Amino acid sequence: xxxxxxxxxxxxxxxxxxxxxxxxxxxxxxxxxxxxxxxxxxxxxxxxxxxxxxxxxxxxxxxxxxxxxxxxxxxxxxxxxxxxxxxxxxxxxxxxxxxxxxxxxxxxxxxxxxxxxxxxxxxxxxxxxxxxxxxxxxxxxxxxxxxxxxxxxxxxxxxxxxxxxxxxxxxxxxxxxxxxxxxxxxxxxxxxxxxxxxxxxxxxxxxxxxxxxxxxxxxxxxxxxxxxxxxxxxxxxxxxxxxxxxxxxxxxxxxxxxxxxxxxxxxxxxxxxxxxxxxxxxxxxxxxxxxxxxxxxxxxxxxxxxxxxxxxxxxxxxxxxxxxx
Amino acid sequence: xxxxxxxxxxxxxxxxxxxxxxxxxxxxxxxxxxxxxxxxxxxxxxxxxxxxxxxxxxxxxxxxxxxxxxxxxxxxxxxxxxxxxxxxxxxxxxxxxxxxxxxxxxxxxxxxxxxxxxxxxxxxxxxxxxxxxxxxxxxxxxxxxxxxxxxxxxxxxxxxxxxxxxxxxxxxxxxxxxxxxxxxxxxxxxxxxxxxxxxxxxxxxxxxxxxxxxxxxxxxxxxxxxxxxxxxxxxxxxxxxxxxxxxxxxxxxxxxxxxxxxxxxxxxxxxxxxxxxxxxxxxxxxxxxxxxxxxxxxxxxxxxxxxxxxxxxxxxxxxxxxxxxxxxxxxxxxxxxxxxxxxxxxxxxxxxxxxxxxxxxxxxxxxxxxxxxxxxxxxxxxxxxxxxxxxxxxxxxxxxxxxxxxxxxxxxxxxxxxxxxxxxxxxxxxxxxxxxxxxxxxxxxxxxxxxxxxxxxxxxxxxxxxxx
Numbered sequence: 128x129x130x131x132x133x134x135x136x137x138x139x140x141x142x143x144x145x146x147x148x149x150x151x152x153x154x155x156x157x158x159x160x161x162x163x164x165x166x167x168x169x170x171x172x173x174x175x176x177x178x179x180x181x182x183x184x185x186x187x188x189x190x191x192x193x194x195x196x197x198x199x200x201x202x203x204x205x206x207x208x209x210x211x212x213x214x215x216x217x218x219x220x221x222x223x224x225x226x227x228x229x230x231x232x233x234x235x236x237x238x239x240x241x242x243x244x245x246x247x248x249x250x251x252x253x254x255x256x257x258x259x260x261x262x263x264x265x266x267x268x269x270x271x272x273x274x275x276x277x278x279x280x281x282x283x284x285x286x287x288x289x290x291x292x293x294x295x296x297x298x299x300x301x302x303x304x305x306x307x308x309x310x311x312x313x314x315x316x317x318x319x320x321x322x323x324x325x326x327x328x329x330x331x332x333x334x335x336x337x338x339x340x341x342x343x344x345x346x347x348x349x350x351x352x353x354x355x356x357x358x359x360x361x362x363x364x365x366x367x368x369x370x371x372x373x374x375x376x377x378x379x380x381x382x383x384x385x386x387x388x389x390x391x392x393x394x395x396x397x398x399x400x401x402x403x404x405x406x407x408x409x410x411x412x413x414x415x416x417x418x419x420x421x422x423x424x425x426x427x428x429x430x431x432x433x434x435x436x437x438x439x440x441x442x443x444x445x446x447x448x449x450x451x452x
Numbered sequence: 453x454x455x456x457x458x459x460x461x462x463x464x465x466x467x468x469x470x471x472x473x474x475x476x477x478x479x480x481x482x483x484x485x486x487x488x489x490x491x492x493x494x495x496x497x498x499x500x501x502x503x504x505x506x507x508x509x510x511x512x513x514x515x516x517x518x519x520x521x522x523x524x525x526x527x528x529x530x531x532x533x534x535x536x537x538x539x540x541x542x543x544x545x546x547x548x549x550x551x552x553x554x555x556x557x558x559x560x561x562x563x564x565x566x567x568x569x570x571x572x573x574x575x576x577x578x579x580x581x582x583x584x585x586x587x588x589x590x591x592x593x594x595x596x597x598x599x600x601x602x603x604x605x606x607x608x609x610x611x612x613x614x615x616x617x618x619x620x621x622x623x624x625x626x627x628x629x630x631x632x633x634x635x636x637x638x639x640x641x642x643x644x645x646x647x648x649x650x651x652x653x654x655x656x657x658x659x660x661x662x663x664x665x666x667x668x669x670x671x672x673x674x675x676x677x678x679x680x681x682x683x684x685x686x687x688x689x690x691x692x693x694x695x696x697x698x699x700x701x702x703x704x705x706x707x708x709x710x711x712x713x714x715x716x717x718x719x720x721x722x723x724x725x726x727x728x729x730x731x732x733x734x735x736x737x738x739x740x741x742x743x744x745x746x747x748x749x750x751x752x753x754x755x756x757x758x759x760x761x762x763x764x765x766x767x768x769x770x771x772x773x774x775x776x777x778x779x780x781x782x783x784x785x786x787x788x789x790x791x792x793x794x795x796x797x798x799x800x801x802x803x804x805x806x807x808x809x810x811x812x813x814x815x816x817x818x819x820x821x822x823x824x825x826x827x828x829x830x831x832x833x834x835x836x837x838x839x840x841x842x843x844x845x846x847x848x849x850x851x852x853x854x855x856x857x858x859x860x861x862x863x864x865x866x867x868x869x870x871x872x873x874x875x876x877x878x879x880x881x882x883x884x885x886x887x888x889x890x891x892x893x894x895x896x897x898x899x900x901x902x903x904x905x906x907x908x909x910x911x912x913x914x915x916x917x918x919x920x
Contacts, residue, residue, distance in 0.1 A: 145736040153748040279905070283842065283898035285849050287869055288890050295876060393743050394850060409854065412747045420744065428739035435735075 128443070132436065139432045146428045147212050147421070154417050160187035160207070163224060163417060185224060185418075211421070220422040225414075229422050233404065239309055240391030240403030242319055247326045248388065251334060252381065254327060259338030264365050266343065275339070281332030290398050293325040307400035322399045326392075338377065345373045375445045383438045386430035390423070453518045453531045457772040459699050459779075460514045466706050467511070486831075489910040494649040496906030499899035501656040505664075506896055509691060510698040513539035516768070535768040539695075543688060546671055549584035551683035554875075557884050558674045560586030560596060585675045600670070607669040611662040618661075619654055626650070678884035681871065690888045692863035697896060700779060700848045700858075701841040708783030708790070713833065716791040717821055720798025730795070734788040742785040743856075749781040750774075750856045771859030778851070778858060782844060790836045797829050831911040838904035842897045849893060865889040 164181040181187075187207055214221055220229035262274035298306035304317050345351070346369055354364050391405035400406075404423065411419035442449045477483045490496050515538040518531040540547055554563035561579040569575050581587070589595045626646065627637040641650045667687070670676050677686035719730040737745075753774060757764065764770040801807060802825070810820050851857030852866025853873075860867060872885035 141732065142736050142739060145732070146740055149736065149740065150744075150748070153745070153752065156752055279901050280898065283894055283901050285846050285865075285869075285890060285893055285897075287849055287853060287866075288894075291869070291873060291876070291886065299876075390741070393741070394854065397854065408741075408744065409747075412744065412751070415751070420748075424740055424744055427741050427744075431739040432735075 128440075132440075135436050135439070139429075142432060143216070143425065143428055144212075146424060147215065148208075150421050150424045151208050151212075154420065163187065163415065185222070211418075215422065215425050221418065223411075223418045224416045229419060232407065232419075233422075233426070236391075236402055236404050236407050237389055239315070239401050240396065240405060241388060242315060243322050243326075243395065243401060243403065244388035244391060246319070247323045248381070248384075250323065251327050251330050252377075255331060255334035256338055256377065258331070258335040259342055260365065260370065262335070263339050263342035263346065263369075264361070266346070275336065278332045278336040278339075281328075282336070283332075286329050286394070289325050289329040290395075293321055293328070294398075297321055297324070307398070309401050318399070318401070322395050322401065326395060338373075341373050341376050342369060345369045348372075379438055379441050379445065382441045383434040385437065386433045387427070389430060390427050455516045455518060455535055457514075457516055457535075457769065458776050459703060459772055460516060462703055462706065462776070463511070463514050463699060466702055486910040488647075490906050491648050493906045493910075494652045495902050497649050497653050498656045499903040499906075501653055502660065502895065502899040503903060505660055506694055506698065506899075509539060510695045512542065513537045513692065513695040515539075533766060535766060539692075543671075543691070546685045546688035549685065551582050551584060551675070551679045553679070553681060553683050554882055555582055555585055555675060555679045555683075557676055557678040558585070558596070558600065559678065560589060560592035563882070582675075585679075586673065588673060600674070603669050603673065604666055607666045608662060610669075611658075611665040614665070615654075615658040615661055618657065622650065622654065677888040680868075680885055681875070686868075686885050686888045689863050689868055689885075690865070690892045693865045693868065693889070693892065694896070696775065696858055696862060696864040697845045697848060697893065699775060700782070701844045701900070703776070703779040704782045704786065704844050705837045705840055707780050708787035709833070709837070711783075712787040712790040713794060713826075716794025717798050717825055717829070719791070720795040721802055721817070721821060721825065723799070727795070730791070734791055737784070738788050743851075743854075745785055746778075746781050746851065747856045750778070753777050767861055771862040774859045775862065778848075782847065786840065786844075790833070793832055793836065794829055797832055798825055801825055801828055835904075835908045835911055838900070838907050841904065842900040845893065845897055845900070849889075865893045 160182050161178055164178040164187070168177060168181060211221075218230075220233070223229050223232070258274070262271045265271050294306045297303050298321060304321050306321070307318075309315060309318050350372075351364060351368060354368055355361075389404065390408075391401075391403035393405040393409050395401070396403045396405035397409050407419065408423045410416075411423065477487060516535050517537075519534065519536050521530045521532050552562065555561070556563060560582055562582060564579075565577045566580050567575050567577055568580055581592075586592050586596060586599075589599060623634060623637055623641070626632070626641070627634050630637070632640075637646075640646055641654075644651055667676055671685075671687060675685050675687065677690065680686055680689065715730045715733070719727045757770065757773070764773065807820060807824050810824060848857055848864060849866035849869060852864055853870050855870075857866050858864045868885050868889040872882065872889070875882040875885075
């Protein structure tokens with residue numbers, strides 16, 4: 128087990144290097160360090176010296192990927208790519224191009240993201256599983272058919288409709304909660320209700336349908352038939368046997384997204400004006416702040432890989448037959 | 453003078469491939485069988501009718517040309533630099549009758565007040581009459597309602613007539629094919645005893661026909677979905693957006709399919725270092741958040757376009773290039789799922805007896821893949837293609853909304869929603885653009901979802917066993 132985890136961690140390194148190279152190339156195909164300096168300094172008439180000193184200050188004065196003037200290893204190490212990437216692997220994000228401390232920003236902005244993501248995940252799971260259990264219990268009846276049709280209809284509505292409709296209905300027409308924004312402490316709750324609610328309603332269709340298929344798959348298994356032949360009531364079978372066993376695929380499916388909750392949702396956060404990591408990333412893209420984009424992509428990939436690893440481990444925990452090698 | 457934009461060419465290539473596929477399937481009984489279950493499904497056929505109407509509009513809108521100039525100088529025929537589509541010609545009355553600014557659906561007066569000079573020289577602030585919407589009425593307050601009802605009744609009668617003729621034609625075809633009497637055919641259609649659910653098909657067709665004809669007739673006298681900020685007809689915009697939605701949904705798949713199939717099958721079949729490399733590629737791509745990848749690529753394209761502005765002869769060619777690029781980049785971010793599925797399935801397949809036997813006989817790897825593996829994973833490819841479609845249509849709207857989608861000058865539901873969002877704060881609220889975009893998108897996505905469900909049920913043998 129331990130050996131497996133270590134090997135997977137080592138395996139993550141080439142992936143992270145790949146991710147880094149890709150972000151780097153994608154970003155610098157468009158921009159040159161000179162463009163970045165002009166954009167950040169934001170003045171119309173810039174002297175060549177100002178650009179040079181900006182680049183020197185932030186370490187953008189070296190060649191991008193390959194330095195022809197250096198000797199030996201210096202050819203690779205004395206470049207923007209190498210200098211910037213090595214520090215990322217030590218989780219030292221440094222300063223953004225506009226001069227802010229990225230680690231500090233991430234620490235601060237993590238909480239609003241989590242404040243939406245965690246309640247959203249838990250409430251969503253509870254609601255979706257209850258609905259799915261209900262329509263799986265009444266499978267084959269009109270309740271089941273209506274439920275499935277309703278799910279498809281809910282799935283077919285654009286997510287934007289839920290957001291705009293929610294903001295209009297709850298925020299503007301009924302005036303219950305503010306449309307967007309954020310506040311610290313317990314005041315934040317009134318800003319969180321709407322995004323969580325919208326996320327819940329938007330996800331109900333696909334979620335319920337997905338869990339329904341999991342339940343139906345479980346109901347078709349042999350142990351359910353055995354339980355029935357022993358004379359157990361359908362209700363008992365559903366709650367004591369099917370629900371418990373179905374939790375295995377459900378929970379292992381959830382584990383993979385757990386680490387990514389930190390990253391927040393790009394779209395929800397920018398719509399509701401939540402100062403989380405998602406809107407942080409989106410702002411960085413629009414203002415072309417390479418340091419932030421690169422740090423967030425790196426963080427995202429690390430969390431994704433952790434998620435995959437956690438999934439594998441959780442499989443062995445719930446099902447002893449699975450061996451990791 | 454016809455113009456073929458990149459996406460036009462690709463969409464007709466795709467159409468051609470689908471037609472070839474249909475012919476191929478028709479010749480093989482074992483391939484026809486699952487399709488027959490789809491044909492028998494009532495929901496699937498109703499959605500297929502709706503989808504084909506969308507497709508028809510989208511295809512008409514993909515036939516582009518440079519229109520002839522009205523007054524050619526010195527007798528030589530000249531062509532405008534503008535690009536129009538056949539669909540534009542069909543609905544030319546919608547495109548040309550612009551108002552000044554917002555007006556509500558079926559309105560005869562403008563949304564906002566203007567200063568109007570009266571005959572005696574005094575000025576008043578009031579809502580001006582629209583130049584086009586309801587312009588034929590003397591007094592809209594009194595006449596409008598009865599006029600609208602009158603038009604609806606007239607076109608309902610017309611559509612009923614067309615529908616009746618259509619029914620007769622279908623009846624005659626079925627009766628001739630099966631050698632039945634017309635009377636027996638009619639009763640078996642009504643009782644639902646025909647192989648394909650003709651009753652449902654005709655009903656859906658009749659309803660869409662009624663809607664289209666009524667909307668067509670009404671749109672000659674009113675803006676049935678209102679007008680937008682610059683006074684363009686919203687109904688026209690929503691219909692023009694159909695092409696954008698269809699292209700995003702289909703071309704993306706066309707772009708990613710070769711990669712996913714090639715890589716997925718070779719990873720599963722050859723294993724070893726090939727598998728390692730392909731797994732490495734898709735894990736790397738997967739671990740970059742998709743929105744970031746799309747945003748970075750769109751930024752890249754914008755810079756490229758502003759540096760090479762002379763390569764793009766017209767606005768349409770420019771936005772078309774961006775649309776194609778968006779399809780490609782969406783394809784890059786979405787091929788990994790299918791690739792992984794194919795890899796798993798191929799790994800299972802290569803252990804099956806008949807493939808082991810083929811290998812023992814010394815059949816080449818390429819032949820085994822083409823002859824034995826590809827046909828056996830075809831259903832997975834088909835299912836994932838149709839399942840992806842609706843997700844991609846919805847994704848377009850979200851991406852356009854955060855300005856990394858299609859070109860802002862292009863008609864798309866995302867752009868419509870994006871520009872309408874700013875007007876939510878107005879009083880009275882400007883809701884029609886939003887609603888039109890959402891309704892058109894909803895109908896397409898719902899039909900696509902229902903159709904793809906039917907396909908999945910018919911093609912996934914695992915699922916069929918479970919339900920029996």
